[in-house]
Every structure is written in structure tokens, then in C-alpha cells.
Amino acid sequence: METTSLQKNSPGLAGGSLTPPEKFVYFFSDQETDGNASFKNLLGGKGANLAEMTSLKIPVPPGFTISTEICTHFYQIGGQLPEWVKPAVIQALKKVESRMGKKFGDISDPLLVSVRSGARASMPGMMDTILNLGLNDETVEGLASKSGNARFAWDSYRRFIQMYSDVVLNINGSLFEVAIEDLKEDKKYHSDTEMSEADLKSLVQKFKNIVSSMSGRAFPTDPMAQLWGAIHAVFKSWNTARAITYRDLHGIPASWGTAVNVQAMVFGNRGDDCATGVAFTRNPSTGEKKFYGEFLVNAQGEDVVAGVRTPVPIDQMEKVLPQAYQELVEIYQKLEKHYKDIQDIEFTVEKGKLWMLQTRNGKRTAKAALRIACEMMDEKLITENEAILRIDPASLDQLLHPRLDPDASKTVLAKGLPASPGGVSGQIVFESEDAVKWKELGKKVILVRVETSPEDIAGMVAAQGILTTRGGMTSHAAVVARGMGKCCVAGCGEIFVDEKLKTLKAKGYVLKEGDVITLDGSTGEVFLGEVKTLPPELSDSFDRIMALADRKRKLKIRTNADTPKDAQQARKFGAEGIGLCRTEHMFFGADRIDAVREMIVADSTSDREKALQKLLPMQRQDFYEIFKIMQGYPVTIRLLDPPLHEFVPHTDEEIKSLSERIKVEFNQLRAQIKSLHEFNPMLGHRGCRLAITYPEIYKMQVQAIAEAVVLLTKEGVKVEPEIMIPLVGVERELQILREQADAVVKDVQVKSKNYFSYTIGTMIELPRAAVTADLIADHADFFSFGTNDLTQTTLGLSRDDSGRFLGSYVNQGIFAKDPFVSIDQKGVGLLVKTAVDLGRKTKPDLKMGVCGEHGGDPDSIEFFHRVGLNYVSCSPFRVPIARLAAARAELLSPAK
Amino acid sequence: METTSLQKNSPGLAGGSLTPPEKFVYFFSDQETDGNASFKNLLGGKGANLAEMTSLKIPVPPGFTISTEICTHFYQIGGQLPEWVKPAVIQALKKVESRMGKKFGDISDPLLVSVRSGARASMPGMMDTILNLGLNDETVEGLASKSGNARFAWDSYRRFIQMYSDVVLNINGSLFEVAIEDLKEDKKYHSDTEMSEADLKSLVQKFKNIVSSMSGRAFPTDPMAQLWGAIHAVFKSWNTARAITYRDLHGIPASWGTAVNVQAMVFGNRGDDCATGVAFTRNPSTGEKKFYGEFLVNAQGEDVVAGVRTPVPIDQMEKVLPQAYQELVEIYQKLEKHYKDIQDIEFTVEKGKLWMLQTRNGKRTAKAALRIACEMMDEKLITENEAILRIDPASLDQLLHPRLDPDASKTVLAKGLPASPGGVSGQIVFESEDAVKWKELGKKVILVRVETSPEDIAGMVAAQGILTTRGGMTSHAAVVARGMGKCCVAGCGEIFVDEKLKTLKAKGYVLKEGDVITLDGSTGEVFLGEVKTLPPELSDSFDRIMALADRKRKLKIRTNADTPKDAQQARKFGAEGIGLCRTEHMFFGADRIDAVREMIVADSTSDREKALQKLLPMQRQDFYEIFKIMQGYPVTIRLLDPPLHEFVPHTDEEIKSLSERIKVEFNQLRAQIKSLHEFNPMLGHRGCRLAITYPEIYKMQVQAIAEAVVLLTKEGVKVEPEIMIPLVGVERELQILREQADAVVKDVQVKSKNYFSYTIGTMIELPRAAVTADLIADHADFFSFGTNDLTQTTLGLSRDDSGRFLGSYVNQGIFAKDPFVSIDQKGVGLLVKTAVDLGRKTKPDLKMGVCGEHGGDPDSIEFFHRVGLNYVSCSPFRVPIARLAAARAELLSPAK
DSSP states (O other), X not given: OHHHHHHHHOSSTTTOSOOOOSOOEEEEOSSOBSOOGGGHHHHHHHHHHHHHHHHTTOOOOOEEEEOHHHHHHHHHTTSOOOTTHHHHHHHHHHHHHHHHTOEETOSSSEEOEEEEEXXXXXXXXXXXXXXXXXXXXXXXXXXHHHHTOHHHHHHHHHHHHHHHHXXXXXXXXXXXXXXXXXXXXXXXXXXGXXXXXXXXXXXXXXXXXXXXXXXXXXXXXXXXXXXXXXXXXXXXHTTSHHHHHHHHHHTOOGXXXXXXXXXXXXXXXXXXXXXXXXEESSOTTTOOSSOEEEEEETOOHHHHHHTSSOOEEGGGHHHXXXXXXXXXXXXXXXXXXXXXXXXXXXXXXXXXXXXXXXXXXXXXXXXXXXXXXXXXXXXXXXXXXXXXXXXXXXXXXXXXXXXXXXTSOOOEEEEOEEEEOOEEEEEEESSHHHHXXXXXXXXXXXXXXXXXXXXXXXXXXXXXXXXXXXXXXXXXXXXXXXHHTOEEEEOOTTSEEETTTTEEEETTEEEETTOEEEEETTTTEEEESOOOEEOOOOOHHHHHHHHHHHHHOOSEEEEEOSSHHHXXXXXXXXXXXXXEEESTGGGGSTTXXXXXXXXXXXXXXXXXXXXXXXXXXXXXXXHHHHHHHHTTSEEEEEOOOSOGGGGSOOSHHHHHHHHHHHTOOHHHHHHHHHXXXXXXXXXXXXXXXXXXXXXXXXXXXXXXXXXXXXXXXXXXXXXXXEEEEOOOOXXXXXHHHHXXXXXXHHHHHHHHTOOOOOEEEEEXXXXXXXXXXXXXXXXXXXXXXXXXXXXXXXXTOOTTTTHHHHHXXXXXXXXXXXXXXXXXXXXXXXXXXXXXXXXXXXXXXXXXXXXXXXXGOHHHHHHHHHHTOSEEEEOGGGHHHHHHHHXXXXXXXXXX | OHHHHHHHHOSSTTTOSOOOOSOXXXXXXXXXXXXXXXXXXXXXXXXXXXXXXXXXXXXXXXEEEEOHHHHHHHHHTTSOOOTTXXXXXXXXXXXXXXXXXXXXXXXXXXXXXXXXXXXXXXXTTTOOEEEEETOOTTHHXXXXXXXXXXXXXXXXXXXXXXXXXXXXXXXXXXXHHHHHHHHHHHHTOSSGGGOOHHHHHHHHHHHHXXXXXXXXXXXXXOHHHHHHHHHHHHHHHTTSHXXXXXHHHHTOOGGGOEEEEEEEOOOSOSSTTOEEEEEESSOTTTOOSSOEEEEEETOOHHHHHHTSSOOEEGGGHHXXXXXXXXXXXXXXXHHHHHHTSOEEEEXXXXXXXXXXXXXXXXXXXXXXXXXXXXXXXXXXXXXXXHHHHHSOGGGGHHHHSOEEOTTSOOOEEEEOEEEEOOEEEEXXXXXXXXXXXXXHTTOOEEEEESSOOGGGHHHHHHSSEEEESSOOTTSHHHHHHHHHTOEEEEOOTTSEEETTTTEEEETTEEEETTOEEEEETTTTEEEESOOOEEOOOOOHHHHHHHXXXXXXXXXXXXXXXXXXXXXXXXXXXXXXXXXXXXXXXXXXXXXXXXXXXXHHHOSSHHHHHHHHHHHHHHHHHHHHHHHHHHTTSEEEEEOOOSOGGGGSOOSHHHHHHHHHHHTOOHHHHHHHHHTTOOSOGGGSSOTHHHHHHOHHHHHHHHHHHHHHHHHHHHTTXXXXXXXXXXXXXXHHHHHHHHHHHXXXXXXXXXXXXXXXXXXXXXXXXXXXXXXXXXXXXXXXXXXXXXXXXXHHHHHTOOTTTTHHHHHHHHHTTSSSSXXXXXXXXXXXXXXXXXXHHHHHHHOTTOEEEEOSGGGGOHHHHHHHHHHTOSEEEEOGGGHHHHHHHHHHHHHHSOOO
């Protein structure tokens, strides 16, 4: 199998026989450098950056890069290093020896090198690295005597054998780990650092025995042989199954190939005039413009990371190694100016000499990113557009919710999916009704359910946060919680909930109703007990970047809001309308759910109309309040969508109680409820299909909308109502229902003598609607893409059931991301584009937007911008993210 | 609402102001005729046919047709008859008077006319007809005296008022019915015929009173006013809601309009030299070439139909009215020769003179159609191609199954959907296990279920027929029964089944297990007790037409067959391969279902593999047998498709029993089974998704296929295996699974040293697969369109749940037909076409077929032919239908 992939993906196969390029080994040193940052395609990111630093006259240990073209040649001849490559490598190695004043393989003071891969695009986790190459039984003694630290030399040697055996010789790494563990057990050591020079020497011997017995050959002692082996292994690593999957996922062509970087090793642990450290040019946590980092005297890079010794703040280095520090400061300032971004640097001081080992753009928190972007803009280092592009829109989510104090101590109970961000603590309850009751008693609760359904809405509103053990990122719990801006951890399979016993089990703990837990909705973690939280912080920088984004973007941003509270929250976050107001959530109110049920089980149209008349004033009031808050911004109201069985109780006990309340005989009621059962409710009797069979439902809703508009117009409030008919698949459905709705509105208009304007549109959420959008557009004033359902139907994938296998799908590169989180552009996206084009063919000015969960996903927003939608609509707490993503989309692909 | 439709659909609106056409009233009579059959667009079907007869010198009562163009003018000026039309009508009426020697409105011998609509395309049920127009209180006396039958005259008059009031004056027809009923009750009459002349006179008076009080005006007495009103009403009837729906359904443009036919009335009840009759030029039941029909002396047309008097066989007419009969024979022969098809004629003899009132192509049974086509071909009346086109492919279904004796007496119990044809009787059982047991005892049983599931397969096999109370034409029961060629009535909601009590209730009857019923799968009727059946008859004509069809068609016809028995049946019916061999039905065998369940609930890959090893030899044997029967014809084997929960038991009792058999602890087993639950199984963990998560399942199946091929090759049997991977949505799914399957096949090939050829393809059954078919084609040797699931996903419509509302959808013209029966060409069909084009873009020779239920539907087959598929696959009993439909498709739109 792998052979086939390899053949298919191999660079070179397509190109036929190749002739050697003129130049393919690029040297870099303080005196002579062949490349720079613009050579990224040939040298890979790492090689180009090292060359760039040397050409900036920044001290970098000398080395050379074998170009990506050689990777192509390598596969062209069946996975071997062409012989003609070797002389150039040897020549470059000689130059490194000369710049370092050491010789490769010299038994008294050996030059050691690192060998690393480096592709054009960053491919983290794929990068095989071999350090300390050049060590053998003889050179290790030279390193020991020159460094004055025999333990260090032998430790380096055993690490080298371990690394090389794994990467180059393909020997199972656990064999070496077992040998180490055996030794530690023998000697009753607790940590690796307790191993003595003698221990390490004996380990080296054991390691070499493992290599001989596993590979049938002795560990290679010739440094040149080691080098060829390492270069070969790096090229080969380009086509591991792991790398191929990664490339497929990220759309990286196999033909790009990887480069190989060979670089002189330097050591920060050869005395007190040596040091090693890592630093950021600004504070990556707060964004403050202050040099930030840590270092250790007489230490190796890994000591800083491993926490064996406590590193010292970087500014202390001024006292200890003043000259090197001065130089470091000059370099970091130069690098930041040069790269125009915060840099994450690594350095080593060997015998007083500063060497830079790496620079790259620094990772930062959202808070820091905003501040750095604003300050760099003020410093004229970057433009407005660059400032916008510097912020990852998704990262803003961190800022909009209370979050757990990162410094608080925590006991992790389990980990689920980070379904809706924020950090909250509360007492656990297992029933929605209990959540409501406890809340009324002033308690803070976390609602814990196997999964939630629309009947849990009241409980979800009452709870601080929601925890479910089933369902994915777009399960009912997740979607509704995000809509409410409420913290939610979903699909937490490590927890076992017994809803009857009202217990929660995880990691051996058994929690009862009332016990306290804490959720981190941004990581999916669940903690035992209460964890301190920090309030959300929205800085001036946030406001500045948002204002900037609003100036640049072309897409309008609306929100999905079903309640006045959500609408208000969304307005605060800058929403310019409601793109989706679901009317079904309104049906669940305690004061009306029984009327809804009466309507559902009605035997005749007249009984149904009677029940609907009870609902009319309540719906009118719902719409009145939402319209009022939105003050003239467009409000898209979706008429009833879910199948009716979602509104009725299903246990005999509940049915009995309902039968008494609405005075319908139990057996009859039970039979009516059972008859509503569906095998595939997603594809069932719902959406506009309800109105084709029971026209009176939509008529009541349209009447409520129209009457609310009339009331508000009397008060002088502007209203822009948009009536949306869901789940249309066939143009005639919309034709029939539109005529019906128009007639109802006209009735209200005539009676009130108020001929207000309104529009009627539809959701495009079925593949048939997408491919016949030209016909549907005949009857629509607007389209709103319901990309949740369009994803379910186009992929034939149930959102609620796909959790069981979607993981495998993402792991195996079938989907790059969960298609319910980020739109599947090649499939579902193609249908969206088709519908946009067909719709505009019929009506060039047709207003189009999206109201699925994808409306809050930055990648998806960029896609929607490109295909020419007018707006996206997302949950209130994602509005700022969408505003920024929309600006980014316009900057990256300006609207025509 | 209606206004909008009317405006939208009105002819004329688009055309702007129109000028009157030069000619718009077309006269027809024995002496002068303006039109003929080629004037259908202007005169409508009826008008053109009347003109055609007169131009053949066939005696037809004279009359005239107002052309369809006037319909356009009518709507152009807001729904009025243009004034300039009237003089031409009056002039034509004068000619009719002159030809008939009577005057319109003459009180002594009035000319009466009929007024009928007639559009270009046949629109049955829309045709408003007014007879006896011209009667009033004075002319009725003239008619009475001239006819010598006052009762007839007054009965004609009261019928005229009734008909005219309904059609022209829009008065609720039930008012008149009530008046008749009141009279009959008063007089204790049992039938209308008991009413005397005096009764009818009083009725006429009552009717006129009803008209005055309902319309506020007296019934029009002026014959000319009656005529204008009738013409106006016919034009108006073109745009009733009913007509618009019908047009939408059948794609008839509103702009065509209807014509109006005004024709002199003739009467067959004015004495013993009068008669009336209906006849067929050949026997419409058997096809025998013999004049066939009935007549009555001194009678009206409706007397023949109403059964008040017993009509006499047509050949008796030779004795009674020899001259008229001779003329009739000449005319029928002339008509058949002229129209080159069996004619259904109506005639009247008035005072010895023969008048033809209608000729049209006669409806016939499938058996007759075959014989007539063959004999007319032999008579050189029609060509081979015409012979093929004369047979409705769907009608063949009547011939392939035993059917109920049409002459047997029957008691209808209920009516459901005609899900799978045939007629069978048997004792009812309510459990599949009972069906199997009773069958073993030699009993014939009908399996009665609320609905069936894959677990019922054994019971369905054992039963004579299947009756379900839920589910549509494509429910599990219907699909499986059709596949087996087994009689099935589905979705019979009039029957209430209590599976626990084992009773069936309908129409007040309560049937217990063991009681006998009879099913008619061709009509959906269920009868009490046993009804005599007739065996299927396949005539020589059938064989001749089939052979002809095979010569003409380009599409290959395969079958869907899961068992050797089905495969054998299909070969007999001419199948050229298996297009769909479902492997899951094999999993339900009593000898293997527990191994399947062990596999499903396995905790680890190795446990799963162990269970699969038990299944391997059984699957190999399944494939071996099917391949052997198909002797080198291609066999497409679909790897496992349904979600795993379909294979496991769900009640605690069953789980307990399974837990003992497979030795898995009850609670663990139960939990595992519960965890398989899905909200929308149709969109769940099924198809290739199973193999992405559990690769070992498909590996076992592929190994079984490959080993079966090896066995047969040794025996010298040719095999053409096609391995089909279902539910692919993303190209990489197919890539991964194909590589895996190739590797398994290669293993078997290497071990057996038999490098047989095989292909691997996929089903295109998800919208995403359709729109990315170019990418999928990279990894496929063939495509098979799974149009059942493609319909479900494209329309977002669950086959199992749509029964509840699909009726409303067809009634309201949203779907022309059930989209699971006949493919939705505009939506689902568009995706099929897209995928065909994209697939061929990647691989011009890609083999493509269809294996959904649509593969046996003639309209769909024609569509598949047009888009360029290579084959269709259908259930064995539909293979002959498909062969004929494919020939028809090629004749109607020859492949390029």
C-alpha cells in the first residue's frame, strides 16, 4: 500500500530523468553566505532563515543546506543520494571546519554537526533532527577533554546513538528506553541526571549491542558514514506515511521536497563563560514592549526547558555576560525590525562568544497579539492592513469569556471537546428541571447530561455551564451553548453519567448531585472542585483593531439570536442584524409548551387553529421585543423548522401528566405521539414540509410577525423584517408558501392600513435547493445558506452521530477539519458557490448570507467572502471574530 | 393567492397587446372542414380529431372549434370573450344549423349543441363538458314532441340546468343533488329512472329556483346567452387551480390555452331506428383481431354505461340495423388503418343514420398490447420501432406474476400501496419466525407486520406475500419484496395490527393468526379469505417484442440480486449481469448472524478478526455460487453497507439470549449495543465509514471474493468480479480503501499464482460524491449510481419517513411522482448528469450504471439512457420492463 502512495506522490516521477542543478549546496557563515530568506523554495524555511541571519551579519554557527531539488533527484533514482552530490557536501563541510577551526572526526577536538530537515512550508512534528553527529568511541574522548566534562560528552554520545538509531537505522526506540530504565532500577535512581559518567559509558556499550543485534551491523563509527546516513534518512522522511498524510491535509505538493541542513554544533556548557537561553523580543503574554526571556550559565539548551535548574530572567545576563548581552540586545532589535514581528530566539554563548541558533515569529496570546499589532502600527513598523492580518481571528475567543486563572492549581477529572469557551464552576445537577430550581434558590449549577435536547433549553439557560458525555462540536449542547455564549464541554466520553442515580464517575471519583466541578470550555478540561476565574478583558487595542476591521471589510456581520438577551449581547459585540432568529426555541417556554403540544396532537385543522390562536399573542410579543432591540437592523425570522416530535414528551409518565393538563385521553395521546416517531428525523417531516401539510402553523407565525411590525411602527420604531422559510428543496414549495405568507401579511396590512415593507426568502440547506437555486430564486427575496444541514445532506453525515468516526476521518486525512466546524470547501462549498451563481443569474441583486455554525469560523468566512455572499451570521460571542475574519478575507482577496 | 398564480401563468401577459388572428373558428362537417389532425396546436386534440374524421368522409355531427389563440386573447383582456369573436361564431353556428336542418332555439325542432374544451395535450378530468345546450322551457317542448319522448326531453333539460349551473354559473352542485334526493325520498323511489315526466318537470322548476336564489338571477333562457356563457366558462376553466396544478405536473405551458368545441347533438333514443354504442377495433383484453363492443337500440350513450339495460354484443347489430352496421364496419377499418392503432370508438344511430362521436387510441391490457403490436407489424401496418413504442414497459409487470382472477368474487378488507405485484393468498402470521415455522409445516403464509426490518428477511423469504401497515413504495418491505419478486402490499394504514395480541383489524373485522387473506400487489388491495389466482402467461408476442427490444437498445440491463435464486430468476428474464449484490443480506443467515454479532461487539481488532474468520468461508461460498450462476457476466459486489446496529437485537430478552450464546457478559453486551444507537442511521456510521474505522471487515469480504474467483477459475468457470465500495463522499476514502483491497487481492493472487482480473469502483450516492466525481474517478474503475440514497440526501428526504407527507407533495404538484419511484430529473437527475460528465472528464471510458430502485422505472431508464450510462440494474422481475424501456429510450433519443 505504501508503495502505491509513494509512487503516486513521489517527486521526480512526473518529471522524467533530471540533470544535476548547477548549484545545490548552499553555504552559510559570517563571511560567506550563498542564500537568504527569498531562497525559501530551494532551502526550506529553516535554511533560508539561517542564511538570512548570517547575511544580516548576525553570528550563526556555520553550516550548509542541501537544496530541495536534491530531494527530487533522490526519489528519481529510487531513493538514493546521487553520487555527484557528495563532493559538494564534502567541500562545504571543509568550509565549516575552516570557519570553526575544528575538524570533523578529529579525535582531540572534533567538529560535531546537527542534521535537520527543512521544507518550504512548516511541517512541525515531521522534522527529524540528529544532534552531535560525528561522535564515536574516539571523538567522544576529545569532546570530554576539550569540554572538561566527561559526563556531558558521554551523555551526548549515548543520546546521539539513540537518536541516530531511531531516525536513520529504524530501530525501535523503546529498546533503548528499556535499557535506561533497567539501569536506573538497578541503581535505584529516580532521574536521568543521577546517572554517572560510568553509567553512561556502560549504556553506550549496551546501546551498541542493541544496534548490532537488531540491525545485524555495528553502529557506524565513521563520521562521514554517519553523515551520509543522516542525509539519506532526512530525504527519506519526506515520504513517510505520516508526512504524506500531513501534506494531503495541508495541500502541500509532494514535488516540493525537503532540504537538509547541516550545521556546526556549539555548546553553552563548557564553563562559566558559556550560557544558553531563549527569549522573545516582546512579552508574548501581555504584548508589552520589553525583552523577555530566560537563560542559564554553563548549561545546555535542554536544561532550560527540562527545569532541572531554574533559569534566570534574561536581563540578569547583563551583569554576568555584559558583552554577549549587549550583542544579544542589538541582535534582537535588529531581528524584530528586520522581520517586523515579535521574534522567538534561541542562542548559545560558548566561551564568551554569542551564537544565534534560531529566530522565528513568536507565538503570542490574543491579548499580546492585539497590543503588539497596535504598537507596531504606531511605530510605523507595519501598516494597518498588516496589523489586521497579524491577529488570528479565532484567538479572540479567549478574550470574550471569563477564563480560568492559569496559575490556579487544578485537579483534572476528564477531558472532552472544547465546545463553547469560558471557565465556570458550579454544583452539578443532572436534570434540566433541577437546574432551574437550584438557580431559583440562588445556586450556581453545571448541567450534566449524556446529551441535551431542545427540552433542556430552560435548564441550559439556568446553568453556568453544560457538560455532556456524548455528541460533537456541533451537537445540540454545543451549538446552543455557543449561541448563548455559555461555557460547554461536550462529548466527554471519559465521564460516565448515570442520570437515574444522579452520579458522575471519572478517574475513580464518584460525584453526586451538588458536588462542585469546574469546566474549561476553551480546552475541554473538567476539574474537580472550584477553580478561580479571571474576568474577560477587552483592551483599547481590541477596540482599535475592531474599528480598523470594520473599515476594511465588505461582508456584513449578523448574529444568530433567538432571545432579546442574545440580541442585546450581539449588538454590544457589533452585530449588524439578526441572520437567524429560530422560532422553535420560543415554543419551549413553560407558559406555552402545552399550547404547542395541543396544536401538535390536534385532530383537525380547526382544533389546530384554536391551539395556534393561544400562541399568537406570545409569538407576537417575542418578535416585538427582538425587533425593538434591533432598531431597524434586518431581522431574519425562520418559521418553524424542527419535526413536531421534538416538542412532545415521550415517557408514559410525562404523557400521562400532559394528557391531564390538555384533557386528551391518555391512550389516544400516546398513540398520536408514537405516530410522530421518525427513523431519520433530520430527513423527516420538518421545515417547510410542516407547512405544506399544516399551513395554519406558518400562517400564525407570519401573522405574529406582521402584527409586531404594525405595533412598532405605531411607536415610531423602524423594523426590517425578513421572513425565512426553511428546508425548501423544490421551487414550488416556496411558491406555495410564499403566496400563503403574502396573503396573511396583506390581511394585516389592509386591516391596519400600514403597508410596511418586508421580504420573504428561503434557506438553501438541501443539495437540491443548491443545484436548482435559479428556479428557487424566482420566488425568493433572499437566500440564507443553512450550512449545517447542507453539510449533513451533502456529505450524508449526521451531525449527532458522526462523533464516533469523525476522529478517524480527520486523522486519516479524509477531512482536513471537522466539516461541521469549518466548511468542506471542495464539496459543500462548491454547492454554495453553485447556488450563489445560479441565484444571481435569476436575480443579480439577490441578498445572500449564511446562518450555519460556519458563519463564525474564520476559514469559512474567508470562503463565503470569496464566493460573494453579502453577510455571515454567527452566535453573539463570535461576532467580533467574524468582523476580523471578514476584514482579513477582504485584504487577502479583495471583492471585485 | 389564486390571483397571483393566474397572473403568473396567464397566457397573453407576456405577449403584450394582440391583434385578432385571421381565422379562429374552424368549421367541420361532411361537406366542408377547415382543419385536420395536424392542426392540434390550434384546435386541441378533440377538435383536430373531429376535423380529421370529417375529412376522411366519416359522418360526424357538424360543429366548429374556436381556436386556442382565442384563449390567449381571452386572458389578455382580463378574462372576457373579445367582441370580434362573436360574429364568426354566429356564422359557424348558422352553418351547423344548415347542415343539420334545424335551428338553434327553434321551439318546434331545436338544434341542441354540446360545448367542450380541448387542449393540445390530453388533460383528463379538466375537461368541462356541457350537453344539450339550447334547451329552455319552450324548446324542451319541441324536443319532447319531435322525439316523441317527453320524459327524455325533460330529463335532458334538468341535466342541462344541473351541468350548466355547476360549470358556468359556479353554483354548488350538491344543492341539485339534495333536491333530487328529497324528491326520491318523498316518492319512495330507489333509482333516478323511476322519476316520471311530471317529477322531472317539478325538478326543473326547483332547479331554476335554486339558481335564482344562489346567483340572484334567473337561469338564462336565451340559447345564445347560454352559448356565450358556456364558451366563457370553458376558457376560464383553463386557469382553475386544478388545471394549473395539472399543467405544472405535466410541464404543459400556460400559454398553450384551450380550444372550445361546439357540436350538434344527435340522439340514439328517438325510436327503434336509433341506437348508440361503443366499440374497439380489436379485442382490448386479448388483442384478438375481431371487432369488439356493445350497443343498445333506442338508447342514450349513458344507458350503455349505466347498466340499466343490458347492452348487446356489437355483431348483433348486423341483424337489427344492417345498413348502419355495414357502414360502422367500414368506418372502424378505415379508422384503424388511418390511425394505425386499435381505436376506441363511440357512435350513435339516429333515425337510421350513423354518426361517429369519437375515435381515440384504445386502452388495452399488456397482453393485448403485445399481440396487437406483433400482428400490426405482421400486417405491415406499423414498423418494428413503432411496435416497440406501442408497449408501455411498466405494463409488462402484469404479466410476470400470478394474478388474481378478475372474475372471482372478493371482499375488500382494505387498500394499501401496490408495492410489489402479484396475487397471493395465505394464512396470516405476525412474526418472521412464525412464517418460517409455518412454512416448514407446509403452510402458505402472509407475513403481516407494522413494518419490516432486515431481521425479517427469513420470514419474508418463507412467506407468500408481505403486508405492512406503515412505509411507502420504497420502504424496506417494498424494496426487498420487489427484489424477490414477491407480492407485497405496503403502508396499508386502514389496517390496525397488534403484533402482541397477534390480531389484525380492518373494516370491523378482527382476524387472528392463521386466518386467510389475499393480497393483490398490483392494486394494493387486501381481500378477506382466499381468492382464485391465474398463473403468469408469457406469450410468443412477449418473446418477439423482447427480442426486438434487445436488438434496438444500447443500455445493458443487469439485476440486483443477493442470492443464487434471485440471480437465476434474473438470468431467465434476460439480465446481463448483477449490478448490485448486497452482502448484508447474507449476514442474516441463521448460521452466521451470531458470528456477525460477535464481530460487531468485539472489543479489539484481534477479536473482530477472529469473528470475521468464522464468516470468511461462508461469504466465500456465497460469492462462489453467485459467480457460478452468472457464468462470466459481470457481478458487482457491494461491500458491507448498513450500520452495525441493524444486525444486533435490541430487547433485553434477546440480548440476554445472545449474551449466553456468544459468551459476552449481559451488561457489557447491552452497553455495547446501546452505544450503537444513532439518531439518523441513514446519515450515520455505515458504508465505507465502517471500513475506515474497522478495515478488517472489508478485508475479509475482499478476501472471500478473491478466493471464490480462484476456486471457479480452477473449475474453468469465467468470472468478472467488480468490487464496489459504498457511500464514498470524499475521494480519499476510496483511495485508502482501494489500496487496502488491492493489497488483499494481491495476497490471494500471489498465494494462488492466479493473477485474475477484477475492478474496484464506488457508488455515487451522496451529493458530495456527485459534485466531486472527477476526483473520485481517479480511484475508481466504475461508478454505480445509488439513486435511492442520492435521492434521500439530495432532497433531504428519508425514504422511511416521507410516507406521511409525500401524498400532499404529489397532490400539490411539488413532485410529479414519488421521487423514490421515478427519479427527480431536475434535482437528483442533475447531480447524476454532473457526475457522469465529471467522471468521464477524468476517465473517458469509465463504466457507469445505476443500481437504485429507479433502475426498473421506465421514465428513469429513459433519463439514464440520455445522460449516457452504460447499464441499469433492477430487481429480477423488472428486467423485462427495463429491456423494453431501454429500447424505447434509444428509439426516442438515439445514443450519440
